[in-house]
Amino acid sequence: MEHLIESDEGGWTKLILNRPAAKNALNTGLLADLAAVLNRLAGDPGCRAVLLQGAEGNFAAGADIAEIETKSSAEAALDPRKTHWAAIRAFPKPLVAAVEGFALGGGLELALMADLLLVGDTARLGLPESNLGIIPGAGGGQRLLARVGPARAARLVLTGEIIDADTAFAWGLSSHRVGDALAEGATLAARLALRAPLALAAAKAALVEGAEAPLALTAERAAFETLLDSQDKAEGIRAFREKRKPVYQGN
Known part of the structure; x- marks a missing residue:
């Protein structure tokens, strides 16, 4: 697969998001590949855990702006990305995310779907979609709310603030604060691969249900789709491309 590197590590699998020129931004093709691979690995008894990381210093710097720029709410309602996100969340085995560099927008939404989230020294995390006149569209705001509480979730989602690794760990956004997330993530995935697979799958299912049953x-998602038709969204992305501050009109 062009933008996803898969490596069998003997009992566990390493998956590397590989669009380094775009800081591993999650376009539809990459999400489709990731969903397909996780669906296959779900039925592979030789894989007991998965480590997800990004190539060349970043986890994933968000969604692909070029895809969002022209997308309407009608198109978003039929967007295959929703199916891909659901397939990723449905992966029944332990999923570890090792974050170095940027995990922003859709990148953080992906990391929040992991069962264990490691942040290394260079990690920078946030949901800055409101800077573009939109909001998180894959459950990131709701999952962040459940993990760090309403005050901190509002702080990140409403202001677009990006936080460092120490803050992410102190808030409970990440499960581990390490020096080298990639190396420590590999060690952790290898440890998980030695544990009882049925017990881990049952535990994961119970934790996901408990954490996400109350979430809206x-x-x-509906609010995200509606905002795609707004003039503010068009202005936000135009300003991003022109490297200037947007001027929003509320329409």
């Missing part, structure tokens, strides 16, 4: 994920 469909409401967040």
Whole structure:
């Protein structure tokens, strides 16, 4: 697969998001590949855990702006990305995310779907979609709320602030604060691969159900789709491309 590198590590699998020129931004093709590979690995008894990381110093710097720029709410309602996100979340085995560099927007939404999230020294995390006149569209706001509480979630989502590794760990956004997330992530995935697979799958299912049953994920997605038709969204992306501050009119 062009933008996803898969490596069998003997009992566990390493997956590397590989669009380094775009800081591993999650375009539809990459998400489709990731969903397909995780679906296959779900049925592979030789894989007991998965480590997800990004290539060349970043986890994933967000969604692909070029895809969002012209997308309408009608197109988003039929977007295959929703199916891909659902498949990733449905992966039944332990999923470890090792974050170095940027994990922003869709990149953080992906990391928040991991069961264990490691942040290394260079990690920078945030949901800055409001800078572009939109909001998180894959459950990131709701999952962040459940993980760090309403005050901190509002701080990140409403202001677009990006936080460092120490803050992410102190807030409970990440499960581990390490020096080298890639090396420590590999060690952790190898440890998980030695544990009882049925017990880990049952534990994961219970934790996901407990954490996500109360979340209004469909409401967040609906709001995201509506905003795609706004003039503010068009202005936000135009300003991003022109490297200037946007001027929003509320329409």
